[in-house]
Amino acid sequence: MAKLIEPITKIYSVSxxxxxxxxxxxxxxxxxxxxxxxxPLLPRIARIASEKKIPYExxxxxxxxxxxxxxxxxxxxxxxxxxATDWEWLSIAQHQGLPTRLLDWTANALAGLWFAVAVDPKxxxxxxFWVLEVxxxxxKSPSRSxxxxxxxxxxxxxxxxxxxxxxxxxxxxxxxxxxxxKGQFIPLERHGRFQESLTKYAIPAPRFSSxxxxxxxxxxxxxxxxxxxxxxxxxxxxxxxxxxxxxRAI
Numbered sequence: 001m002a003k004l005i006e007p008i009t010k011i012y013s014v015s016x017x018x019x020x021x022x023x024x025x026x027x028x029x030x031x032x033x034x035x036x037x038x039x040p041l042l043p044r045i046a047r048i049a050s051e052k053k054i055p056y057e058x059x060x061x062x063x064x065x066x067x068x069x070x071x072x073x074x075x076x077x078x079x080x081x082x083x084a085t086d087w088e089w090l091s092i093a094q095h096q097g098l099p100t101r102l103l104d105w106t107a108n109a110l111a112g113l114w115f116a117v118a119v120d121p122k123x124x125x126x127x128x129f130w131v132l133e134v135x136x137x138x139x140k141s142p143s144r145s146x147x148x149x150x151x152x153x154x155x156x157x158x159x160x161x162x163x164x165x166x167x168x169x170x171x172x173x174x175x176x177x178x179x180x181x182k183g184q185f186i187p188l189e190r191h192g193r194f195q196e197s198l199t200k201y202a203i204p205a206p207r208f209s210s211x212x213x214x215x216x217x218x219x220x221x222x223x224x225x226x227x228x229x230x231x232x233x234x235x236x237x238x239x240x241x242x243x244x245x246x247x248r249a250i
Contacts, residue, residue, distance in 0.1 A: 034116025
């Protein structure tokens, strides 16, 4: 993993993001993820399964049923989108809030920071900003024949640009394999092939508000990252009432 020349442990301003990016010595693809609370790097379907104690055998069937229902009932509201594979369907589902085995990442560092600070945390503690240096062997371009529910390993991929939100957010995903031997999904920060490529930075909760103001001045807003009517309304609310509301859980 490339080391930072002068390590930064906390983010206080947007300028710290540029320092983090500039000081990465070895040029690799960088992906970013912001969270307003420090929780494991697990997709939402895995977090739900853990909370509700759903066996994987049941979870796999639930995932497939949710996707089948989405395919069947969504055409009237797809607005011209024509997903052709389960990878495309699941990418759209993830960006519209359906729990999947995908975890959101972005190639845009400022977008990653926005996702961390957009909503004040309900729990005590700092937010976090993750940087993933993508090793070539951990990146994949899925083929139409690949079964997203039966992946042999965990990897990252760039979805096809068939959804406005994916494009606006420079979206990438990690798709998580269920480790049958351990009976669980493995958090990315504990995964043998990823943990050395990840760096975590803390974002002090008292800095959230000032960081939002900085990002807004730079054009990073809900309306920009969610280029639809819901994003516009959320941004108007934030600017006029000073309150932010999340458009989806990540």
